[in-house]
């Protein structure tokens with residue numbers, strides 16, 4: 001029987017990125033890949049990412065979080081999910097600033113001017129090929145050569161690559177519909193250049209302060225929004241002189257403001273929305289292996 005039964009959950013979203021927050025504080029329960037996949041398949045608990053909230057480990061933090069994609073894979077960063085957890089814990093305690101911990105480190109979160117707006121310090125980007133990681137060395141990751149199939153090759157090429165807690169490849173395009181990510185996303189996500197797979201974005205720069213973005217997420221597929229992809233696109237656009245360091249990134253689900261500060265930290269600001277809450281039941285795991 002699953003140790004998750006009767007644990008409270010919040011069904012939330014961050015500009016349409018579907019997030020399931022499962023509260024495991026006060027217990028030793030851990031979400032397994034099978035349990036995550038079972039919850040992701042159901043309409044009432046469907047998610048792109050599951051944020052498992054555990055008791056704090058580091059002093060001064062509000063909680064430790066594990067992050068699972070809909071395919072059950074565990075990852076170390078999720079921008080939209082972090083805003084959702086921060087929103088939920090701030091609502092609980094009334095705090096306007098909290099620090100969350102993941103395997104990748106500490107994330108400072110602060111409440112914005114309106115109750116639903118949260119800013120997260122997403123840390124610093126890594127541009128070295130081994131840190132992304134890529135399977136071959138590149139001296140310059142602002143644009144890498146990537147062998148892709150004959151249908152896509154004339155349309156997209158030379159992505160910028162970066163790790164913002166997770167690996168991202170950004171293809172710069174004039175038209176976001178030039179490639180159908182539902183068709184090409186799986187091939188690009190699993191390209192041999194990316195030994196840990198990658199999140200794949202099509203990005204269109206519309207001004208020095210604005211980018212529009214479509215994302216095929218590693219482990220989740222096409223989603224309405226991806227916070228780390230917005231950070232990855234913003235730092236890559238600034239690094240390649242396409243924009244300044246303070247931009248609005250508009251995804252199909254809505255906009256996020258991304259500021260890449262001079263001290264190298266990336267600040268992401270956007271909303272978190274609660275859809276419903278409940279408790280996990282035995283029936284929800286009946287499909288788990």
Ligand SMILES: N[C@@H](CCC[C@H](N)C(=O)O)C(=O)O
Nearest residue numbers: 078079080166218226227228
């Ligand atoms: N939607 C997330 C990113 C979640 C993780 C990603 N799919 C990965 O596997 O790296 C976000 O808002 O950042």
